[in-house]
Amino acid sequence: MARKTGSHADTTRPRVRAAALQLIAQHGFAAVSMRQIAAKVGVQAGALYNYTPDKQTLLFDLLHSHMDELLTARAVAVREGPACQQLEGFIRFHIRWHLPRGDQVFVSYMELRNLTPENFAQIEQLRRTYEDELEAILRLGVAQGVFVVADTKITTLALIAMLTGMNNWYRESGRLPLALIEEIYVDLARRAVGVASD
Amino acid sequence: MARKTGSHADTTRPRVRAAALQLIAQHGFAAVSMRQIAAKVGVQAGALYNYTPDKQTLLFDLLHSHMDELLTARAVAVREGPACQQLEGFIRFHIRWHLPRGDQVFVSYMELRNLTPENFAQIEQLRRTYEDELEAILRLGVAQGVFVVADTKITTLALIAMLTGMNNWYRESGRLPLALIEEIYVDLARRAVGVASD
DNA sequence: TTTTCAAATGAACAATTGTTCAGTTAAATG
DNA sequence: CATTTAACTGAACAATTGTTCATTTGAAAA
Numbered sequence: 001m002a003r004k005t006g007s008h009a010d011t012t013r014p015r016v017r018a019a020a021l022q023l024i025a026q027h028g029f030a031a032v033s034m035r036q037i038a039a040k041v042g043v044q045a046g047a048l049y050n051y052t053p054d055k056q057t058l059l060f061d062l063l064h065s066h067m068d069e070l071l072t073a074r075a076v077a078v079r080e081g082p083a084c085q086q087l088e089g090f091i092r093f094h095i096r097w098h099l100p101r102g103d104q105v106f107v108s109y110m111e112l113r114n115l116t117p118e119n120f121a122q123i124e125q126l127r128r129t130y131e132d133e134l135e136a137i138l139r140l141g142v143a144q145g146v147f148v149v150a151d152t153k154i155t156t157l158a159l160i161a162m163l164t165g166m167n168n169w170y171r172e173s174g175r176l177p178l179a180l181i182e183e184i185y186v187d188l189a190r191r192a193v194g195v196a197s198d
Numbered sequence: 199m200a201r202k203t204g205s206h207a208d209t210t211r212p213r214v215r216a217a218a219l220q221l222i223a224q225h226g227f228a229a230v231s232m233r234q235i236a237a238k239v240g241v242q243a244g245a246l247y248n249y250t251p252d253k254q255t256l257l258f259d260l261l262h263s264h265m266d267e268l269l270t271a272r273a274v275a276v277r278e279g280p281a282c283q284q285l286e287g288f289i290r291f292h293i294r295w296h297l298p299r300g301d302q303v304f305v306s307y308m309e310l311r312n313l314t315p316e317n318f319a320q321i322e323q324l325r326r327t328y329e330d331e332l333e334a335i336l337r338l339g340v341a342q343g344v345f346v347v348a349d350t351k352i353t354t355l356a357l358i359a360m361l362t363g364m365n366n367w368y369r370e371s372g373r374l375p376l377a378l379i380e381e382i383y384v385d386l387a388r389r390a391v392g393v394a395s396d
Numbered sequence: 397t398t399t400t401c402a403a404a405t406g407a408a409c410a411a412t413t414g415t416t417c418a419g420t421t422a423a424a425t426g
Numbered sequence: 427c428a429t430t431t432a433a434c435t436g437a438a439c440a441a442t443t444g445t446t447c448a449t450t451t452g453a454a455a456a
Contacts, residue, residue: 003403008438012403028311031228034444046446047404055444110308113226150382151374157367158360158386165359176349184348188356191389200421201433210433230415243436245414253414 004043009050010044015041016051020058025103029059029114059111060119066104073097074133083141084195090134091189094163095182105167131156140191148194159189203242207248213239218256223301224291227257227312240372257309258317264302265324271295272331281339282393286331289387293380303365329354339391346392357387 021041023032036056038045052058061175077093079086112120135156141147149155163185170181190196215239237245250256275291277284282331296303310318333354339345343357347353361383366381388394 002405003453004448005452008453015337026311027401028226030226031312033442035442043388043403044405045444046406049445050403054362081246111223114229150385154374154379155383155386157363157382161366162356165355165363168359169355176352181352184352185356187348188353191392194384196387200419200435201423203422204421205433207433231412233412240435242435243414244436247415248433 012041012043012047013051016058017062017157017172018152021062021103021107021170024059025106026079026112029107029111056114056116056119059122062104063108063111063115063119063123066101066108067130068121070097070130071126074130076078082145083144084148084190086137087141087189090137090185091163092182094160095166095178095185098164098167099170099178102167105164109164131160134159138193141195146195157191159192162188210239210241211249212244214246215257215260219260219301219305222260223304224259224311225310227305239299241291254312254314254317258313258321260302261306261309261313261317261321262324264299264306265328268295268328269324281335281342281344282388283389284335285339285387288335289361289384290380292358292382293364293376296362296365297368299377300365307362311361329358332357336391339393342378344393353390357390360386366377 006096016037020032020037023040034048035045040050048058052061052120074093074097078089079173081089107117108123115123135152138149138152138155140146142152166181166185170178170179217225218230218235219394221234221238222355233243236246239246247257250259272291272295276287279287306321313321316371334352336345336347336350336353340347340350364379364383368376
């Protein structure tokens, strides 16, 4: 019993990543063994090493492609118009991109400490790039005189924390429809930057 | 070589908790071994079992007393006056209590998934009790007609996420003094509930 | 069909894990 | 002082860890 019927790298690789992501989100990186991941894929532990040189790199790849996908998606989003409209666009983009990716987001925030220093620095820089997207909007609004903000950096971090916190409680089966929640957060963001809500 | 000179439970117990807290904050619960904790205390692994029946209970005790201390501190805080003043009081209380407790806060949010279901439910209830403190203030303000909030529960969660997120970036050596940051957050909270800032 | 090669097995490895416990030592009690 | 008891040691345990590798299998290319 060796090579499985109908198996090749193009199908197994994403399955390894998906299994790792789900298990790490559930139990934490250190608590998940390569054998557990392998079992979820339906393979022996040794086979995983066809797809990653080691466990650490597997984690890094997950976090890195998460940030990569985020920044790529953001890059193609519309970023025009007045500051207030751009702010609204960012809020909606953030919510719509993050909420359906619970496991990825969770792991990306929780497992940073399990990265080697070099790997951590790399992810951290990507994260800062994303934060800078929002801060640039706040700066623009301040420059245009439509936002009133004491400190753009602090406000940026506060807004992002507010948004990212959604992943901790939002459930599709929850009390309120997503569209309404989205409106509430757009409104909160507008207020945070000193714009009167409509 | 057995009992250490000058050692007794009253001194060792808190040292075990402190060592566990610090190591878990740094590496994560699953990644920290009982031997590492013991080494930090200056003791053999077996000795830890004078202070906890097992590793899981050690974690639970840390999280439980964290929430206990939080709720106790909150209970003795001033909770009078108009809604707007109570809101300000809550924000300042939250910041002043949480910021100096980086490790505790970090562990309390990160290691929930490593609790058994019953232990998790217990901690979760305490957390909800704390959140209800804030929501009650929002409801009061809405009832008094001084707050304009679409949904008190959502706004509560958004505010708490915003506040708790501070622990991820605040450093004493940072760019802004804590007093100023506190003002900014009070202002953000006021705006979030629809009160014009002064 | 035969050949080639990618994909997986399964056993093995040294190290480490949480936990137990009989024995040993220092502090507290009389 | 002598006795008791609380605190700790150190070895042991079965299980599990990440990783390696010779071997085997199925799929693709000739």
